[in-house]
Amino acid sequence: MKNPVDTARRRYVLELTAGMLAYAAILIASIHALNAGVPAPWRLAVALAPVVPVVAVFIAIARFFGAIxxxxxxxxxxxxxxxxxxxxxxxxxxxxxxxxxxxxxxxxxxxxxxxxxxxxxxxxxxxxxx
Amino acid sequence: MKSRLRVLRAERDWSQAELADRLGIARQTVVALEGEKYAPSLPLAFKIARLFNATVEDIFDPDPTP
Known part of the structure; x- marks a missing residue:
């Protein structure tokens, strides 16, 4: 019998790790792109791109709270x-x-x-x- | 909150982990309930009572007043 709290913890750790890795990758890509000179209409979107994985991390936290x-x-x-x-x-x-x-x-x-x-x-x- | 959870679990020869799985809660929560460190919510208290075919009062009792 699988314990739902243990399952939620494992899923949370996986999602958190994936979110943090995605954050690091997107942050590095974003900084490189901004330094390389992104056209003005895209600068804001590129600068805010690392927020997407942060939102994913918050969704993972909310799912964790709902499952424990x-x-x-x-x-x-x-x-x-x-x-x-x-x-x-x-x-x-x-x-x-x-x-x-x-x-x-x-x-x-x-x-x-x-x-x-x-x-x-x-x-x-x-x-x-x- | 006095609890007879440990006694009832022992009567069925269940481990804390097995009881946790049956209730869908963490083993640490079973430890807290048995150690009388945490009073369960009404839904959880009724779930526990149903599992043991008992009433909530059979399992949990407020601390006796002096």
């Missing part, structure tokens, strides 16, 4: 709440540091931070239910 059981969903939602809080705190803190000469970070950093914090927080949140 209620406790696993609760654990991941709590971990995401922690990640959002930590990211907000870090963003505000670093914003003040930028004011005194720290290097400017782009908005990309918040995406990386929230995903990293989610991954780190989930095992700690899960420990409360063991």
């Amino acid at each position: 059981d209620e406790l696993q969903r609760k654990i991941h939602l709590e971990a995401l709440a922690v990640a959002a809080g930590v990211t907000a705190l870090l963003a505000v803190t670093y914003g003040f540091l930028e004011g005194v000469g720290f290097p400017k970070l782009t908005a990309f950093a918040t995406y990386a931070c929230i995903m990293l914090c989610w991954g780190l927080a989930a095992p700690f949140v899960a420990r409360r239910y063991k």
